[in-house]
Amino acid sequence: MRILFIGDVFGRTGRELVRQGLAALVARHGVDAVVANVENAASGAGITRETGDALLKCGVDVMTTGNHVWDRREALTYIGVEPRLLRPLNMAAAAPGRGTFVARLADGRPLGVINAMGRVFMPPVDNPFEAVAAAVDRMSRECRVILLDMHAEATAEKIAMGWHVDGRVAAVVGTHTHVQTADARVLPGGTAYITDVGMTGPHDSIIGMKRAAVIERFVTGLPVKMEPAEENPRLQAVVIDADDRTGLARGIERIDWSQQHIADARRAGDDEQPL
Numbered sequence: 431m432r433i434l435f436i437g438d439v440f441g442r443t444g445r446e447l448v449r450q451g452l453a454a455l456v457a458r459h460g461v462d463a464v465v466a467n468v469e470n471a472a473s474g475a476g477i478t479r480e481t482g483d484a485l486l487k488c489g490v491d492v493m494t495t496g497n498h499v500w501d502r503r504e505a506l507t508y509i510g511v512e513p514r515l516l517r518p519l520n521m522a523a524a525a526p527g528r529g530t531f532v533a534r535l536a537d538g539r540p541l542g543v544i545n546a547m548g549r550v551f552m553p554p555v556d557n558p559f560e561a562v563a564a565a566v567d568r569m570s571r572e573c574r575v576i577l578l579d580m581h582a583e584a585t586a587e588k589i590a591m592g593w594h595v596d597g598r599v600a601a602v603v604g605t606h607t608h609v610q611t612a613d614a615r616v617l618p619g620g621t622a623y624i625t626d627v628g629m630t631g632p633h634d635s636i637i638g639m640k641r642a643a644v645i646e647r648f649v650t651g652l653p654v655k656m657e658p659a660e661e662n663p664r665l666q667a668v669v670i671d672a673d674d675r676t677g678l679a680r681g682i683e684r685i686d687w688s689q690q691h692i693a694d695a696r697r698a699g700d701d702e703q704p705l
Contacts, residue, residue: 431575431674435603436466437666440631440638441474441658445484447630447665451687452489454695459669463533463541467579467605469495474638474658476501479508482515491533494545496581496606497553518547518581520561530565532573540573548582559594566598574677577601585625592623600672600679603627608637610666620678628666635659664688
């Protein structure tokens, strides 16, 4: 099974990159399933029904989130009617939605997806290590291949999670920082790992926002209005090659596509998905 995981989709720019580039990525890498972190898909903060439905229409199979999942109030109701939209499973039990989902591929093969959030420099949540271990125990009865989105700030916490479940899941992919790391590898037990997949959005920015306002905030210490940037759009992702028999990874490859990469791929014969 070949799984494409798309790093934090940021605003309209990120959604447009998915619309234009997803079909080409799927064709070029022989992708069977697509998972994307979408917590910043709506103007850089949160997710709405409109933006979520558009990404699903483009070919995303499962949508994960993180600490920004409730930034748009309508997400509270959207997540209740769209099971393919996840929130971190270690949020309070009273939170709507759920943190796991089993997707069925076109040929019937199951893919388990777990969404968890770290605790270091993040809003209060339950212990992600205990929550993930319990979720893996439950899901492994139904599916062999399992992917975990570990949404966290601290590098050490994400690395610890990778080792914690090494040999029990196909992949642990980090999200949240919007900066793609160069440490993609398969751990000794067979789990593909990367500390952060990166951001699908505007890269001549400060993690997605226009530079001037963010710099002003750092210089003055005063509140400023921040707006999504648009310059230098890049689609960042990873492709995980998982063995259906063992549920473990054979490889992981980083993707960092500019608009030129997408245009070249489309000229080679791949069409964009309509919205």
